[in-house]
Structures are given as structure tokens and as C-alpha cells.
Amino acid sequence: MLREGSRGLGDFLAKHALGGSKVFSGLKSKVKFDFAIVRTRVIPILKRVEVGDYPAKIGRVYGWSKQHVGYYLKKLQKAGLIRRKVRSRVVFYELTERGKSFLVSCEGVVFGSGVYRLHRCQVRYGVVAEGLLPVDFRRVEMVNWTALLGLEQGVRVRRTSRSWIVHVETLYGRHPGELFTLAKNLADRVARSLMLKYGCRLTEGEVCRGYSARALGVDFRLF
Numbered sequence: 001m002l003r004e005g006s007r008g009l010g011d012f013l014a015k016h017a018l019g020g021s022k023v024f025s026g027l028k029s030k031v032k033f034d035f036a037i038v039r040t041r042v043i044p045i046l047k048r049v050e051v052g053d054y055p056a057k058i059g060r061v062y063g064w065s066k067q068h069v070g071y072y073l074k075k076l077q078k079a080g081l082i083r084r085k086v087r088s089r090v091v092f093y094e095l096t097e098r099g100k101s102f103l104v105s106c107e108g109v110v111f112g113s114g115v116y117r118l119h120r121c122q123v124r125y126g127v128v129a130e131g132l133l134p135v136d137f138r139r140v141e142m143v144n145w146t147a148l149l150g151l152e153q154g155v156r157v158r159r160t161s162r163s164w165i166v167h168v169e170t171l172y173g174r175h176p177g178e179l180f181t182l183a184k185n186l187a188d189r190v191a192r193s194l195m196l197k198y199g200c201r202l203t204e205g206e207v208c209r210g211y212s213a214r215a216l217g218v219d220f221r222l223f
Contacts, residue, residue, distance in 0.1 A: 031079035041072050042081075046095065046103055049082055051115060051172035054092045060154055061171065061182050063189050118179040121168040122208040123187035131200030134159065152197075155190050164202060166190045176213050183207070 033042050048058045059069045073093060076082045081099035085092055095103070137150035137159065148159035156167040166187040173179045187205055195202055 031075055033075075033079075042076065043103075045069070045072055045076065046081060046099060047173065049076075049093050049099075050095055050103060052092075053172070054090070056154070057169070060169075061186055063185070116173055116176045116179055117212075117214040118168075118171045118173075118176070118183060119212040119214065121171070121180075121183045121211040123166045123168065123184060123191075123205040124208050125164045125166070125187075125191045125194075125205045126203035127163055127200060128203055129201035131195070131198040134198070152190050153193055155186065157190060157194065164191065164194055164200075165208070166205070179213070180207070 044062060045058060048061060053061065055069050055073060056066065058064070059066055062069075073082065073084075076099075077084055077093070080096055081102060082093045083096050085094055134148055134150055137148040140147040140149055145161040150157060152166075155169065158165045158167065168183040168186055171179045171182055173182070184205065184207065191202055191205055194200065
């Protein structure tokens with residue numbers, strides 16, 4: 001069992017890859033996380049909190065329910081890794097000094113350096129078999145065809161004459177590869193939901209050209 005401050009997370013991950021746990025001593029109690037939870041829940045949520053994502057967005061990015069995210073946010077707050085803030089009636093979280101130190105200990109093990117921003121990322125899914133069309137989407141008249149715009153699982157989607165396009169909201173993170181993986185996973189979940197809801201069959205998704213990936217003031221675009 002590992003206690004906060006006894007060694008960096010790098011050693012913890014290396015020596016406990018097959019098991020183990022991490023204990024954080026809070027103000028009034030201790031919070032214990034198993035290795036699997038540290039790897040699959042604690043670190044991912046802290047990474048999203050670090051870049052300013054609010055709870056609902058964390059859920060959309062990882063495909064977790066509001067209750068699931070809320071459960072771990074409460075545990076992380078109890079562990080002293082994050083603090084809850086309210087601004088204009090909007091609830092969000094930020095890292096404490098302990099939380100920042102914990103992520104610094106991950107440097108070189110989980111994260112790269114710098115903060116990256118993935119913007120205007122769209123994933124296109126070709127229609128193989130037609131299904132029902134949404135009745136509550138907004139209709140936008142194009143040249144010789146009509147686009148349908150709406151939301152699926154809180155994510156903006158567009159139905160064209162030949163495809164469904166998922167518009168992934170702006171994502172921030174420590175590594176560009178991770179951001180593209182998150183974007184594709186999010187879009188795939190939305191596509192599966194569209195197939196179940198409307199009875200259509202779609203191709204494998206592909207990222208559209210035109211996204212913007214920005215890091216440390218440098219803008220990398222693909223047109």
C-alpha cells in the first residue's frame with residue numbers, strides 16, 4: 001500500500017502494474033484508490049479538471065454518466081486533489097496544490113509537456129443503409145439537398161444526403177494523440193447511438209479535414 005508523498009507516481013505505476021492501491025489522507029479521513037481506479041478514473045478525471053472541463057463535458061468525453069463522474073469528483077475532493085467552485089451558479093472544479101503535485105509526478109509516465117487544443121474536429125460516417133430521419137432536427141436548405149442539424153447525447157450532429165457528421169466540441173489535453181483518440185471515441189459512441197435510435201447502418205468514421213490543433217501558441221491546421 002502506498003501513501004501520499006512516499007514516492008512519485010512513476011514508481012507507483014511501474015511497481016504496481018498488476019495490483020496495489022494509493023491512499024490519500026484528507027482533512028478528516030483517508031481515501032483509498034486501487035491501482036486500476038488510479039489509472040482508469042483518477043488520472044483521466046484530474047487531466048480533464050486540469051484543462052478546465054466541467055463535469056458534463058468530462059462525462060461526454062469519456063462516455064460516463066453524470067452520476068459516475070459525480071461520484072469520483074466527490075472522492076477526489078474528499079482526497080484533497082480538487083476543490084469545488086461555483087461561479088454565476090455554474091459548478092466547476094479546479095486542482096488543489098496536492099492535485100497539481102500529483103499530476104506533476106505523472107510527468108513522463110502519462111503526459112507529454114504543454115497543453116494542446118483540438119478545435120473544429122468533425123468525424124464523418126457514411127450511410128450504408130438508410131434508417132428513419134429525425135423529426136425534431138433543424139432543417140437547413142442547401143443546394144439541391146437539405147441538411148438536418150441537432151443534438152445526440154449532447155453532441156452536435158449533422159445529417160447530410162450521404163452521411164452523418166459528428167461535430168466534436170473543443171478538447172484540451174497534454175498530448176495531441178490523446179485528444180484525437182478522445183475525439184474519435186466520443187464520435188463513435190454518438191454514431192452507435194444514432195444507429196440504434198434511427199435504425200441506420202454507418203461506415204467506420206473518419207476525421208474530416210479542417211480541424212485545428214494548437215499547442216503553445218503554434219497552430220497546426222489540416223485543410
